[in-house]
Amino acid sequence: MQLPSTMQAIQVEGDHLVLRPAPMPVCGTGAVLIRVHAAGVNRADLLQRRGKYPPPADASPVLGMEVAGEVVAVGAQADRWKLGDRVCALLGGGGYATYAVAPAAHCLPVPQGYGWAQAAALPEAIITVYANLFDQTGLKAGDCVLIHGGASGIGTAAIQMLKLTGVDSIVTVGRDEKMQACRDLGARAVINYNTQDFVEAVRAETGGQGVQAVLDMVGGDYVNRNLACLGKGGLHVSIATQRGRVAEVDIGLVMRGQLILTGSTLRARGRVEKARLVALVERDIWPDIIKKHYKPLISNVFDINQADEAHKMMESSAHIGKIILEVG
Numbered sequence: 299m300q301l302p303s304t305m306q307a308i309q310v311e312g313d314h315l316v317l318r319p320a321p322m323p324v325c326g327t328g329a330v331l332i333r334v335h336a337a338g339v340n341r342a343d344l345l346q347r348r349g350k351y352p353p354p355a356d357a358s359p360v361l362g363m364e365v366a367g368e369v370v371a372v373g374a375q376a377d378r379w380k381l382g383d384r385v386c387a388l389l390g391g392g393g394y395a396t397y398a399v400a401p402a403a404h405c406l407p408v409p410q411g412y413g414w415a416q417a418a419a420l421p422e423a424i425i426t427v428y429a430n431l432f433d434q435t436g437l438k439a440g441d442c443v444l445i446h447g448g449a450s451g452i453g454t455a456a457i458q459m460l461k462l463t464g465v466d467s468i469v470t471v472g473r474d475e476k477m478q479a480c481r482d483l484g485a486r487a488v489i490n491y492n493t494q495d496f497v498e499a500v501r502a503e504t505g506g507q508g509v510q511a512v513l514d515m516v517g518g519d520y521v522n523r524n525l526a527c528l529g530k531g532g533l534h535v536s537i538a539t540q541r542g543r544v545a546e547v548d549i550g551l552v553m554r555g556q557l558i559l560t561g562s563t564l565r566a567r568g569r570v571e572k573a574r575l576v577a578l579v580e581r582d583i584w585p586d587i588i589k590k591h592y593k594p595l596i597s598n599v600f601d602i603n604q605a606d607e608a609h610k611m612m613e614s615s616a617h618i619g620k621i622i623l624e625v626g
């Protein structure tokens with residue numbers, strides 16, 4: 299196949315996202331070139347466009363951390379994939395474009411029957427949830443996890459993934475209209491944090507025992523309140539700081555509860571570490587995706603020319619599930 303010498307990619311121009319001609323990305327050793335058909339929108343993209351979340355040094359500066367598309371070139375040592383394969387991929391950047399390069403080991407096969415938008419909704423949310431709640435956390439069937447942002451891309455993935463392993467979730471949302479969607483995905487209880495105190499609600503729901511883990515994307519003053527939701531030996535996992543990076547914590551709660559506080563950011567993990575997580579996700583989660591026991595919840599699909607509108611929707615937090623850009 300003759301590849302074009304240039305492509306189209308979203309550029310940040312002032313307050314706008316605009317599709318412009320851009321150089322073709324180079325497919326190096328261990329990588330594949332993907333003709334992008336759909337790209338996932340992630341909260342971090344909103345930060346990156348404002349210069350607050352720079353991509354890793356070796357990644358494209360173009361927005362976009364996940365795509366689905368077909369393989370159109372294969373680099374040396376990337377022979378798991380062949381031309382025409384349908385893949386979805388985790389990227390350091392470069393997803394809002396007509397072509398993107400991904401390490402071969404960060405790609406997963408698009409399950410049969412999946413459209414491009416559905417496939418693009420998978421990598422970032424599933425790998426993040428796996429890394430923070432499945433990988434060496436000790437969570438087991440019968441446990442219960444508190445998830446903030448229950449209707450977010452991450453939250454809607456976490457509810458389903460936990461349920462498939464017999465772990466319950468209690469989730470928070472900011473609007474009543476998000477509650478039923480979370481219940482439908484399998485959440486045991488849903489709390490509107492604007493009308494209920496989530497600490498009281500979690501203690502009541504668990505008969506005073508607390509949950510075994512909290513997946514926190516809020517930070518700030520939530521952290522100490524989250525600790526009050528944890529049972530003995532509970533795990534607090536931070537993945538974002540939407541209400542602030544600094545938290546005042548009652549160390550007494552940590553000591554009495556023998557709590558563990560940790561956190562991570564997927565994008566900053568090295569290539570080998572990401573490849574390890576992708577391989578574990580393919581082993582442990584992909585079989586459920588193939589059998590359609592897990593279904594990505596998609597809120598809206600926008601044309602790539604409407605990337606601005608897609609970002610406005612995410613900014614408003616009105617969405618339930620993933621927002622996707624369709625790329626031709």
Ligand SMILES: NC(=O)c1ccc[n+]([C@@H]2O[C@H](COP(=O)([O-])OP(=O)(O)OC[C@H]3O[C@@H](n4cnc5c(N)ncnc54)[C@H](OP(=O)(O)O)[C@@H]3O)[C@@H](O)[C@H]2O)c1
Nearest residue numbers: 340341426447450451452471472515537538562563564615
């Ligand atoms: N560390 C990592 O590796 C990693 C990887 C991926 C994503 N993340 C982070 O995880 C979060 C979810 O990502 P996403 O792409 O799925 O974004 P998203 O769909 O936009 O989700 C963000 C959620 O946060 C909730 N929220 C916003 N402000 C809040 C507040 N002050 N208090 C409580 N909830 C609030 C929003 O809805 P409601 O207020 O209605 O609940 C929304 O559901 C983002 O913060 C993202 O940066 C981290």
